[in-house]
Amino acid sequence: MPYQPGHPNGQNHHYASLRRILLTSSIIGPLIPFVLVLIIGYTYFKNAQETSTVLHMKRIAFDHGQMIDSFLRERKADLTCIADIHAFDSLRRPEFLQATLTLLQKTSNAFLDLGVFDQDGLHVAYVGPYQLTGRNYSDADWFKAVLKNGFYISDVFLGYRRIPHFIIALTREEAGRNWVLRATIDTDLFNQLVKQVKIGETGEAYLLNAQGLFQTERRGESQLMEKDPETLIYPSPESGVRTFVEKDAAGLPYLFATTWLTEKKWLLVVRQEKRDAFAALRKASILILITTLLGGAVILVSAFILTNRIIRRMEEMDAEREQLGEQLVRAARLAELGEMAAGFAHEINNPLQIIKAEKSLIDNIMADMKEKGTLTPSEDLDEIEDSMRQINTQIDRCAEITQAILKFGRKSEPVIRDVDLRRFIPEILAMVSKKAAVHGISVQEQIHADTPPIHGDPAQLQQVLLNLLNNAIDAVLARHGTEGGELVVGTEPSEGGLVKLFVKDNGCGIRPENLKKIFSPFFTTKPVGKGTGLGLAVCYGIVDRMGGAMEVNSAEGMGTVFTLRLPAAS
Numbered sequence: 001m002p003y004q005p006g007h008p009n010g011q012n013h014h015y016a017s018l019r020r021i022l023l024t025s026s027i028i029g030p031l032i033p034f035v036l037v038l039i040i041g042y043t044y045f046k047n048a049q050e051t052s053t054v055l056h057m058k059r060i061a062f063d064h065g066q067m068i069d070s071f072l073r074e075r076k077a078d079l080t081c082i083a084d085i086h087a088f089d090s091l092r093r094p095e096f097l098q099a100t101l102t103l104l105q106k107t108s109n110a111f112l113d114l115g116v117f118d119q120d121g122l123h124v125a126y127v128g129p130y131q132l133t134g135r136n137y138s139d140a141d142w143f144k145a146v147l148k149n150g151f152y153i154s155d156v157f158l159g160y161r162r163i164p165h166f167i168i169a170l171t172r173e174e175a176g177r178n179w180v181l182r183a184t185i186d187t188d189l190f191n192q193l194v195k196q197v198k199i200g201e202t203g204e205a206y207l208l209n210a211q212g213l214f215q216t217e218r219r220g221e222s223q224l225m226e227k228d229p230e231t232l233i234y235p236s237p238e239s240g241v242r243t244f245v246e247k248d249a250a251g252l253p254y255l256f257a258t259t260w261l262t263e264k265k266w267l268l269v270v271r272q273e274k275r276d277a278f279a280a281l282r283k284a285s286i287l288i289l290i291t292t293l294l295g296g297a298v299i300l301v302s303a304f305i306l307t308n309r310i311i312r313r314m315e316e317m318d319a320e321r322e323q324l325g326e327q328l329v330r331a332a333r334l335a336e337l338g339e340m341a342a343g344f345a346h347e348i349n350n351p352l353q354i355i356k357a358e359k360s361l362i363d364n365i366m367a368d369m370k371e372k373g374t375l376t377p378s379e380d381l382d383e384i385e386d387s388m389r390q391i392n393t394q395i396d397r398c399a400e401i402t403q404a405i406l407k408f409g410r411k412s413e414p415v416i417r418d419v420d421l422r423r424f425i426p427e428i429l430a431m432v433s434k435k436a437a438v439h440g441i442s443v444q445e446q447i448h449a450d451t452p453p454i455h456g457d458p459a460q461l462q463q464v465l466l467n468l469l470n471n472a473i474d475a476v477l478a479r480h481g482t483e484g485g486e487l488v489v490g491t492e493p494s495e496g497g498l499v500k501l502f503v504k505d506n507g508c509g510i511r512p513e514n515l516k517k518i519f520s521p522f523f524t525t526k527p528v529g530k531g532t533g534l535g536l537a538v539c540y541g542i543v544d545r546m547g548g549a550m551e552v553n554s555a556e557g558m559g560t561v562f563t564l565r566l567p568a569a570s
Helices: 010-083 096-105 141-149 187-195 278-373 377-410 420-440 456-482 533-547
Strands: 110-119 125-126 152-155 166-174 178-183 203-206 242-247 253-260 269-271 417-419 441-446 454-456 485-495 496-507 549-555 559-567
Touching: 010 152, 010 166, 010 187, 010 203, 010 242, 010 253, 010 269, 096 110, 096 125, 141 152, 141 166, 141 278, 152 533, 178 187, 187 441, 278 377, 377 420, 417 456, 417 496, 420 441, 420 456, 420 485, 420 496, 441 456, 454 456, 456 485, 456 496, 456 533, 456 559, 485 549, 533 549
Parallel strands: 441 485
Antiparallel strands: 110 125, 110 178, 152 166, 166 178, 203 269, 242 253, 253 269, 417 454, 485 496, 496 559, 549 559
16 A cells, blocks of 8 residues: 555555565665675685695694604614624624614614524524524515515514514625615504604594505504505505595594605505594684674664664654644644634624614613603513613623634734733732632732743733633632632742743643643633633733743642743843
């Protein structure tokens, strides 16, 4: 339904439509940039965090691989130095070999034992925790490999000792024959060296050989030389550090970083649970989600509050505009009515004067006829005289009404001057005190000593006060008769440049439904013939033209207080 001013359904539909538009605009307007900022910020933060985490994992894998390679190179260099310095015959002597092992262990405690082999694989000398001297290793893979390549680092294997371990061995040629120097590396120490990686709560590192067998232990149930339950894609030797996300055997996603070692073709694996690796991102996501929810709630609440306030203010403004329009229409009608009434009063006043003149002529003629004896007393004459008196009374009454109407419509020029209410009010009360005393009404003055003079027309102010006092006397008589009536006239000091003057009575009061009408012209609650309904309207106009205000407070059966706020003299 289109908006129709003054139509309740049209207004409701209009405000409901405006409310929807304002509410939608208030929500979508700030919500779109807010969400866009969050999405863009989160996207950039997510990418940066993921990149940072992957780079961190790569750096750890690379650094740790370098460290392990360095460890193996140092152990290889130690053995190379021994083999280069000492001859086969020297090293095959147990006491010399023991002294050499002791010297090596001072360099690094990773060496567990040391052994010397001849070209045929016979273990000619050994110092260590096992009895391996005299054993033949000609069929051992590691022995064949070291004779072939000159240097060899084995995978972890059991050997004669039946304990997982790995060795570093190298060959030297002497007098046309080869011999081999071999050392066993402490597996526990090497395990700790690889496992010392600490990343978050779940980060770890371990080594796999080319067949996917564990060369160092992994957290959990995995043991040395067991097959890795995860099937990892091995990178090419030239690919450097490779990162990827893969689920383990239990189905948990892990972030992996893998790289081949240089000294031994072992694959260094560094992994961390994805949930742990991206914990900072998850926390940030939760904070962003909470921020989004709180921000959205704030936007919604603000939009509802703001929309309600705007709509309420628009309703108030529309109501004020409609009220003002009604007042303007009513004022225009009253002005037209006043002009029309003044015209009627003027037109009626002349015939009334003629009627009154004719009636006076009739009275004179009748008086002459009585003196001449042509009109003798009779009951009919008495009735005629009563009728003539009634005609005279009604003519006077009509004249009084027409004069009041003319006075209401007349624009007389006021005589403005300062009026001292401390002397002015007693003078006015003196004019009505006798009338009040006759009706048993006590009149009191409550004029404040600091009451300043007001600026106005004393004649018009006198008219206002007399009208209010006469109305108060009528109200008191209507309630109390000739006993118990009270009438109070008082003033209060200036406040805000206005002097308060009040007329208070304990009369019958005014009904609530009539309070809004008492200043309207021609409205009266008095019986027909007792009032014109113009007195309070004239008073209101006078006070308004003086730059003051007039208000009334009344309770039916309790009394009435008329308050005038008049401009104080400067």
